[in-house]
Amino acid sequence: MASDNILLDVKGLVKYFPVRKGVFRRTVAHVKAVDNVDMFIPEGETLGLVGESGCGKTTAGRSILRLIEPTAGDIVFRSKKLAPGGEESVEIDVAKVGRKELKALRREMQIIFQDPYSSLNPRMTVGAIVGEPLLVHGMAKGAEREDRVKALLAAVGLKPDHMKRYPHEFSGGQRQRIGVARALALDPQLIICDEPVSALDVSIQAQVINLLEDLQGEFGLTYLFIAHDLSVVRHISTRVAVMYLGKIAELAQTEELFTNPKHPYTEALMSAVPVPDPAWSVERILLEGDVPSPVAPPSGCYFHPRCRYAKDICKTDEPAYRDLGDLHFATCHFADSLDLQPIKSEE
Amino acid sequence: MPLIEVRGLKTYFYTEDGVVRAVDGVNYVIEQEKTLGVVGESGCGKSVTALSIMGLVQIPPGKIEEGEILFHRDGKVMDLTKYDPKGREMRAIRGNEIAMIFQEPMTSLNPVYTIGNQIMEAIILHQKLDKAKAKQKAIDMLREVGIPLPEQRVDEYPHQLSGGMRQRAMIAMALSCNPSLLIADEPTTALDVTIQAQVLELMNELRREFHAAIQFITHDLGVIAGMADHVVVMYLGRIVEGSTVDEVFHDPKHPYTQGLMNSIPSLASRKDRLEPIKGVVPDPFEVPPGCGFEPRCPHAMEICKTRMPDLTEVAPNHDAACWLYV
Numbered sequence: 001m002a003s004d005n006i007l008l009d010v011k012g013l014v015k016y017f018p019v020r021k022g023v024f025r026r027t028v029a030h031v032k033a034v035d036n037v038d039m040f041i042p043e044g045e046t047l048g049l050v051g052e053s054g055c056g057k058t059t060a061g062r063s064i065l066r067l068i069e070p071t072a073g074d075i076v077f078r079s080k081k082l083a084p085g086g087e088e089s090v091e092i093d094v095a096k097v098g099r100k101e102l103k104a105l106r107r108e109m110q111i112i113f114q115d116p117y118s119s120l121n122p123r124m125t126v127g128a129i130v131g132e133p134l135l136v137h138g139m140a141k142g143a144e145r146e147d148r149v150k151a152l153l154a155a156v157g158l159k160p161d162h163m164k165r166y167p168h169e170f171s172g173g174q175r176q177r178i179g180v181a182r183a184l185a186l187d188p189q190l191i192i193c194d195e196p197v198s199a200l201d202v203s204i205q206a207q208v209i210n211l212l213e214d215l216q217g218e219f220g221l222t223y224l225f226i227a228h229d230l231s232v233v234r235h236i237s238t239r240v241a242v243m244y245l246g247k248i249a250e251l252a253q254t255e256e257l258f259t260n261p262k263h264p265y266t267e268a269l270m271s272a273v274p275v276p277d278p279a280w281s282v283e284r285i286l287l288e289g290d291v292p293s294p295v296a297p298p299s300g301c302y303f304h305p306r307c308r309y310a311k312d313i314c315k316t317d318e319p320a321y322r323d324l325g326d327l328h329f330a331t332c333h334f335a336d337s338l339d340l341q342p343i344k345s346e347e
Numbered sequence: 348m349p350l351i352e353v354r355g356l357k358t359y360f361y362t363e364d365g366v367v368r369a370v371d372g373v374n375y376v377i378e379q380e381k382t383l384g385v386v387g388e389s390g391c392g393k394s395v396t397a398l399s400i401m402g403l404v405q406i407p408p409g410k411i412e413e414g415e416i417l418f419h420r421d422g423k424v425m426d427l428t429k430y431d432p433k434g435r436e437m438r439a440i441r442g443n444e445i446a447m448i449f450q451e452p453m454t455s456l457n458p459v460y461t462i463g464n465q466i467m468e469a470i471i472l473h474q475k476l477d478k479a480k481a482k483q484k485a486i487d488m489l490r491e492v493g494i495p496l497p498e499q500r501v502d503e504y505p506h507q508l509s510g511g512m513r514q515r516a517m518i519a520m521a522l523s524c525n526p527s528l529l530i531a532d533e534p535t536t537a538l539d540v541t542i543q544a545q546v547l548e549l550m551n552e553l554r555r556e557f558h559a560a561i562q563f564i565t566h567d568l569g570v571i572a573g574m575a576d577h578v579v580v581m582y583l584g585r586i587v588e589g590s591t592v593d594e595v596f597h598d599p600k601h602p603y604t605q606g607l608m609n610s611i612p613s614l615a616s617r618k619d620r621l622e623p624i625k626g627v628v629p630d631p632f633e634v635p636p637g638c639g640f641e642p643r644c645p646h647a648m649e650i651c652k653t654r655m656p657d658l659t660e661v662a663p664n665h666d667a668a669c670w671l672y673v
Contacts, residue, residue, distance in 0.1 A: 052539035052540065052541065052542075053539055171627045173627060174627075201388040201389055201566070201628070202388060202566060202568070202607060202610060202611055203388060203606060203607060203610050203623065203624040203628075204623070204627065205610070205611070205623075206609075206610035206611070206621035206622065206623035206624075207623040209612075209621055210620065210621055210623060213620075228539070228540065230540070230614065231569075231611070231612040231613055231614055232612055234612065234614065235612035235618070235621065258614075268541060269540065269541060270614070271544075272540045272541045272543065272544035273540055273569065273614055274540075274543070274547075274567060274569025274570045274572065274573055275569050275572065275573075275613055275614050275615045276568035276569045276571075276572045276596060276608065276611060276613050276615070277572055277596060277613065277615040277616075278572045278573070278592045278593050278596050278597075279593075279597075280572065280573075280614075280615055284544055284548065286541075286544055286545055286548060287541045287544075287545070290509045290511060290512070290542065291539075343614050345613075345614055345615050345616050345617055346615065346616045346617070
């Protein structure tokens, strides 16, 4: 890629889960959860990753952190902490490193989970939850650790005396703040936000989104923001990737994607978003049927059975993921010629 | 013509920790063949209002304290709160005149019966058809809601259907007795956005075809904008604002409604920064003595702390419960 400030560069990421059957647990098929995904995130930017349930967006996020082992692919991360003396940073392939280096890398790559109820241990105090990463990585002890936890809680809008309380004493929005504080504890560069606001009430969602934006400015964070809500993704992202059945259908700068979509799935997905304006007049493009099973995806282009522009070639030949110019990527045979419906909005 | 009038409805729950005033004095009207949208966040009482109409509030701990639910049919008026929820009259109405669809189609369908059997149950009970005719009717209904191969699907179990197809089956069941009111409680919240669009489109078509009124409950302002004729906004068991869908979205009067609109990102307009509503919904056991929204309201005044404002007309056909307009 052109730019040299790329923090994360993922190439050919694949994750297949085996489907086993019978007494001998023989592998009879694979769930192609993530199927050859390329993406990169420049430092300080937010890449939004959208798609419907089962499209592989969460699996992609977790494979990047190696919370699950990817089947194949390169995950090149520009590490500052592992850089040898004199160098500012070093490129490391996360997919290939051993356990010791991986642990060191985890200091720079963190995750915030969707459900603020199940992602916090109910038997630990907030102080212990937020301080645990510091303990595990031997970063701070005793009074120093306590001070650091207090500073982290202040950074996410909680009070220092909340340290001694337990997660059940907090509301959903506050719990998500605790999750954010824990992710920040090791001063990471990259945070993977996996549906961080979708379990929250609407009036609380905005509080957490604003917090994430503020922290990004303050600490120079880079986000991979995984969500199914296109309105939220558009608001927070610098660039957006749309996933369908384990592949990236389209990836572009946020405004470019919304005003000049090139993939028919992007067009349909955007048109289906409910908009809080009774006068909204975008034509709803209703997709036929359901998303096919990732165990046996369709031939050719995975989207062709539901695509209203599909031609014969789409049934037989798989389209390449290609750059249409200005880093606008799409996986469609007719991306150059289709005239798709944009989303136009007021400033 | 009004179909249902809810007047001064109060539904309380008596728990070990105290009384939860889940619905605390709610008034609204649903006109025949119209859609009323009920919007609010978790715990605002929007679902309990619906369960009160259906006679499905569990007693105890729940109790309908006060109020009337007037149901108009064939020129007569019935107050549904006056009937035994398990009695003959309510059983003749529930599922027949008033039907309901729920958020999670997997948990509201019975996993051990086929789709067909579950639809037939209501038809046999209410329409007194024999089994063969009821099955034919179930197949017709499945076709009506756009389920492919209905003759085959009718003998399948809920787990064999996808989420969107299950919700279609629920709708088929709810409409099989031609109800005059369909209550839909977050019917598309569990669905993906493209499937949600299919189901919403289907509901709009069927509403015209079956001449049913809909009470559409959701937290999603975008869904409401596309579905409802009228909208009421609920907060802490009360209606804080009510009007036509255009009025509520283009000229919201209550600070809570305004706060909701400012806090959500929308594809219709770009915002540099979202404006959240400060604080959180109060604990149901510690509801403020005055206006429930006062602790979070940017316009709060002295009077808001002590006295609850009534829902009054603040503009033509536009009601709000706020001291700013008194």
